Amino acid sequence: MKSVLFLLLVLSIASCGEPGEVINTIKKQKRIDVQLAEADLFETTKIFAFLQNEVKFIEDANKLYLNGVDAFKNKKDLDSADYYLRRSILKEPSGKAYYELGNVFMDQKQYDKALSAYDLAENLDFQPFSKILYNKSCLYSLQKEVKLSSQYLEYALQAGYNNLDHIDKDEDLAELRKSKHYKPSIEKGMRGMSNAKNLFWLQFKKLFPKYPFPHSLQSQLDEKILSGMQYISYDFEKYISEMRDEKFSREVSKGFYHYGQMYETDAYVAVVYIVKEEFLGDAAPLLYRMATFTHEGKLIDKQRIGGKEYLSDNIWATTFNKDKTIDINILEPTYEKDTEDEGYYENKIVSTEKVGQLKYKVNGKGMIVKISGEEEVAEASN
Template identity: 35%
Template structure:
């Protein structure tokens, strides 16, 4: 990570035993103020430093005292950040988010809550609920509703607070009927195991920013935090091969949410071959009904067979899906030579255009072929 700072004392290079060298190197990996909310950097530090850090814990407790007992959020923020710089922990990010919220530094509070969620803060519904409150305070009702429903589906059950919390007032006033109906539906579904699994699955897909192009470079954005667990294989049929056993030759990633209504959820996931190093992922757009039943599915990016056109999808704000069709020719056969250092030539052969119908199906529009007249 570009902001990760390594502090390794020069004398340790010569004086330490092999085991102490390893400990010193691990302990030398820290965050900086510049990358406090950079999720990749946070994960790198967390995964590197497994030992307890008493100084970090002491600063965290100092922050709790200043923030909770002495009612001084500004001083608490300083202590929480110092604690995180020594060792990032979910509890410190969560309390940092709360203190920032109280200071009305809402954008930074959301960042802190986001890292607390990443680090698996328990109970998760508290983080999600507070994020809903922060977005509501900012006037971003779409995200506020998203996180409020998520909080309910992850176990938040204080109905009185949902309908009385001043932090959610903006969300309630924007569309009272929609607010009540969605909250009621979420509360009713929270006790149904199958519906809960579906809700957990689709809520992991965050709304996409449009327009978005799923080209070869997009794969670089897919990281460990985007993995789809095998526990959701009922929603990702590619996870099972022809013998109905788990396919362990591929990895599966959340890409994002395209359409979200009470009755339809349309999302995109990626399937990446881990055997064919350098190969591009396949991207699927899929629609489900409110219970998680498949409505329609379409391959919109990548290719399954080399003989078929390589697809590059661009999704617009209005839901239009434009799929460019490219002919690809490798200098050497990738089956034997691989993809690395294998020169690729491609030319666009045409384009397919789809729209998403009200019932979630992907409707193909008049085909567009390059070189056609009139």
């Protein structure tokens, strides 16, 4: 009997030791990197998300970039330059590759594509910034948009472009030089070269990327995409009045993000920014606001334009059109769980129903005007 008890004791002790096989029930989620395709070349949000990838291909991209520059500047082979610069961007987007691709598009007279390339070069912090502004002035002059051309020439001078002899002879600026706007833009630009206020406005403006039309806002953004967006520094609070209120509140809880420059004319610039309640984390609703400014940075108008402010709000599903009209469908969400019992936080939206619509337009003076819609529905969701 004692021997049996001893044997059982030994077996019991043995069973308390390290198991022969460890079964790991925790599955590690593999991080999925964003991929770029040819169709994503000017998809700003996708580009920024791609740049958050951990794995980089900078060396490969640089080789392709140099091949593109060689084809463009030395061999004068626009097709090869286009090919290599595109390949460089798809490997690892960079401001310098977008800038040179914009130059290629200019020579190919593909002005819309050139503008998109310059916009992305600007967003990716290509230096010297003044060169992008100067090239945009040339682009608008070639399209006979002389007032916008003059505005960008003024910007370029304020940002440090100082080759006045080239400005006076550049064939791309021929239309501008024939116009009444040419000399005033030179004079104002030269006066503003050392004007810190003008440069500050340019710095704020350049942080808003541009998107192709039509462009629709998303009520929720993937955290990787949101993290790729520029956070609006409190240094720029003079342009975003809510930031001043937030800065001096007891708890600074809201985050502000540059979203996009939706429209630009010779009279105004229209930008959209995101306001997010940071304490709510990934579940926080995104509120989109549009603000219009003069080219000197003076606020013209401001309007809630998309998303939702509170978890319980209806959703404003917004689309921006090229003709400066803005279509908004007001959607009432249905949630996975009863909101009376479970609330809205971490309560998944399973469907939405359209309950109203609004239509705005940014007029020639930069005012954001409601041209149709159901007022009571809009107010109920504010």
